[in-house]
């Protein structure tokens with residue numbers, strides 16, 4: 001018997017990077033996984049790979065920043081599988097990276113709406129289903145905004161990421177009465193496709209960069225950035241009963257990068 005047999009997991013940003021690896025891991029551990037992403041076709045290969053290994057997956061196309069789409073996504077999952085036990089609120093973007101002076105208000109909104117409002121909506125619309133029997137919510141924040149501030153131009157991103165941590169702690173306390181755990185994971189650099197949603201304004205950034213020399217290499221524990229599969233192992237731990245007394249806490253997964 002696997003840890004997550006009979007559980008239903010709702011995973012946003014499931015077609016790439018950390019969400020993809022977590023979907024595959026939770027399916028290996030027995031959960032049925034709903035793959036939530038902006039484009040249905042992007043998640044097809046994840047669904048195939050889960051099904052080839054004997055698991056169950058369902059793709060739901062949804063922009064996490066749109067309330068109606070999020071509400072309907074939960075309805076589709078519950079229509080198919082009857083419940084939701086695990087929510088991985090993970091989808092996010094880096095967005096436009098620019099000095100505050102140059103950051104357009106609409107670019108600020110895009111990052112905050114996707115990362116922060118999207119997390120609020122993902123948690124909000126899960127509650128009617130999860131409060132019936134409890135469960136686990138895991139939110140992907142970052143070391144940015146929580147522990148490090150050296151990535152110049154990432155003010156909107158960092159604001160969204162520390163916002164997720166505050167929101168996750170509020171939610172942990174509020175939802176404890178329903179036996180719902182809420183934890184926040186804070187990855188350092190992980191090898192994913194987030195670069196496709198990253199738009200640095202290099203020329204403008206030059207003027208705010210402070211010339212600081214860091215020790216050679218940014219990852220004290222390993223010589224390379226983290227792998228999505230390493231984050232997926234943490235998501236599995238927090239999703240399962242192995243973490244039954246852990247809620248309202250952030251867990252750093254960065255090979256000590258944020259301590260430099």
Ligand SMILES: NC(=O)c1ccc[n+]([C@@H]2O[C@H](COP(=O)([O-])OP(=O)(O)OC[C@H]3O[C@@H](n4cnc5c(N)ncnc54)[C@H](O)[C@@H]3O)[C@@H](O)[C@H]2O)c1
Pocket residue numbers: 012013014015016017018019036037038039062063064065090091092093094114118140141142143186187188189190191192193194195196197
């Ligand atoms: N990669 C890193 O170094 C790193 C470090 C710390 C935190 N994170 C966080 O990890 C999370 C996952 O990012 P990743 O690195 O795996 O990136 P990724 O780009 O590989 O995957 C992100 C997924 O989210 C989806 N997505 C983006 N906007 C969406 C929206 N509005 N609605 C639905 N889906 C949407 C994308 O389509 C993509 O499939 C993000 O919240 C990110 O901020 C990443």
